[in-house]
Amino acid sequence: MRFLPEGRRAEGHEGDSVLGVARRDGVDLLGPCAGQALCAKCEVLILEGRDFLSDPTYDEGTVLGEGLMSRGARLACRCRIVREGEVVVFVPGNSRVGEPILLAEARVESQALDPAVHRVRVGLQDYVAIGVDDRDELTRETRYGRISALELAKLRNLASAGVGSLNFVTRGGEVIDVRNDCMILGFAVDVGTTKIAGYLVDLESGQTLSVVKELNPQMAWGEDVVSRLAQAMDGAEAALQSELVDCINTLSERACKVGKVAREDLYELVLVGNTVMQHFLLGLDVRPLAFAPYTARDGRAKDMVARDLGIEGNPSARLYVPPLVGGYVGADAIADVVATGMLRRDRCVLLDIGTNTEILAKNHERILSCSAASGPAFEGAHIKFGMRAATGAIDSVQIGEGGEVDFTVIGGGKPRGITGSAVVDAIAELRRVGLLDESGRMADQDRLGRVKTDQTGRREFVLVPRSLAAGSREITLSQGDVREIQLAKAAIRAGTDILMRETGLDATDVDVLFVAGAFGFFLNPVSARAIGLYPEIETNRIRLVGNTAVAGARSLLLSRDSRNDAETAAKTIGYVDLASHREFGSGFLRSIRLPPL
8 A cells, every 4th residue: 555645655454444554564544543534534536546445334334425525535544455467545634643844944045024915004085085076987086096986986985984094005006995994914835746835924024923834635636737637637627726725715714813813814826836836726727738749828928806716814805826937847936036036146056856857057148057857766655665745754873883873864763764865875875885886786795784685686775774663663764765865866966967068057156955845954964965956056056945936926026126136037948858858768777876985
C-alpha cells in the first residue's frame, strides 16, 4: 500500500485492514474507536486498487453514505485486503493526527506601502453633497473616483441614517464600496502542487494578521501535475478547479477567524502558482500543457472580480494573478523574483525546489528560467520510509565514524519515517564515510555494521533500529532511495548548469544562490552541495529564503511597484525548454553521479 499525502509505502497481507497496516507502519491515521466503526475518524479515499479490498460494509454505508463511497471513500478499519495487488490510499487532513510542516516564511525586499486598494474617510458634508444629487446616472465622477449607481444607493441610505462620516473604498480610480466602518484586508495565496499557503494582511498597516496552510486537495487526484492533467482531460477539469476554489475559501475563512477580523473586509487577493495550477484555478484549457511544446493557453496577468471565480470576500473584492513566464514556469516564479529582488541584482541564481523545481539565473541584464521535473522524492514520496515534514519525521541525520547515527525528529518522540531533507543528509553522510561510491552504489563491505540486504536482494542502511522506531519497525535508507534522490537532483543540477552556461555565469561569479521553498529551507546546504544538487558555490553565498512564492504574493498585495516589477519580469525573463534542449540529456546523465570526495 502507498499512503498519500505522506507518500509512505507499507506491506500488508490478506485479511489485514487498511487501518492495521497503517498503524503497523507508523502512518499518520486516526482510529480512536479501536476499529469499531463508531467514530468515522479513519475515513480514507481509495485512489487505486479497490478490487484488492473487501466490499463496503453496512457500517460504512451508514456512516459515510453512498455519495462519498461512490467516490472511493472507505473506513480504514473496515476495508480489508482480499487479494495481492497495489493499493493507493489518500488520508485526508481530518483523518490525520500530525500537523504537516508546510510553510517556511520568507523575508522580502523592503518596499513602500502602496496597495491597489485604499480607504478614504469622507465627512458628512462631502458625502451628502455627492448623494443628494438625484440625477439618474450609471456612474458619477467625484474627486474620490467614479462611483456606481449601486454605491450611490448605499451612500443615500447611510446619509438618511445620519452617519457622521463614511469610508470610501477606492481602487483604480473607482469607489468600489461605501461603508460606515471597515478595515482593508488582503489575502496572498501560493497555490502549490502539494500545498496551499496564505497570508492575511492589513493593507493599511502592512501587518500580517495570520498565516494559514493546507495540503492541496487535488492530491486526491494525483501527486503530480501530469496525473492531474490526465484527470482533467478525462473530464475532471471543473472538479479540479472547484477543489482549489473551495480550499482558498476555507483558508480565507480560517485566516479571518484567526486574525479576529470580518471576511467582509477582504477587498484584494493575489494568487500565484505554477502554470498548471494557475490554469486550473482560472478555468483555462489545460490540454496544451499536457503535450509538447507545453504552451500556456493564456499567460497574461489577470485583474478580475474575485466572485466571478467563486472566491469569497467582500462582494467588490478583486483578484490579481501575475503573468507567467512560459512552459511550466508560472506566476510563482514571478513572485520569487519579486520577493528576492532579483531584478536589481547582477549575478544570482534561484532554485525554488519542489515537485516541479523552478530555476532562474541572472547575469546583469540577462535572466533565464526553466522548470525541472524533479518529482516528489524530496518531499518523501517514493522513498521506502519517506514522509513529508510532519510530526514524527526525521528531519536531519549525522553518521559518526564508528557507525553511530544521530538524528532529530519533528515534534520529538520515536520516528515514523524520514523527510527528503534528512535523506539528502544521509546520502551525503554515507558518501563521506565511504559507504556510497560516485555512482551511488552502496558498498559491499560494511565496516559500520549497519548495511543489510532486503527481501529483494537490494542493500539498505539501517538508520533507526526497531527498538527506537515507532511501529516497532526499523527505518532504513535503501539503494532504491538513493537512486530516487539521484534522479531528482540530476534534473535540477542539469537545468541549473544549462541556465548558468547560457547566461555566461560561472560558479565563482555568482554573488548569491537563493534556495526557495519549504523543502529548500530545511535542507542542509552542505549536504546538498555534497551530493551535487547545488553548483560549487561557497556556502556563505547560499541564502535559504523560505517560501518566496507566498512572500512575493504578499508583496504584490502591498505595493503597486511590485506589480510593475512582476509585469517587467514576465517580459524580461527568457524561458528554456529543458525537454528539447540539446544538452539536457547528457547533463542529466552526468549529474546523476555523486561528486568525488
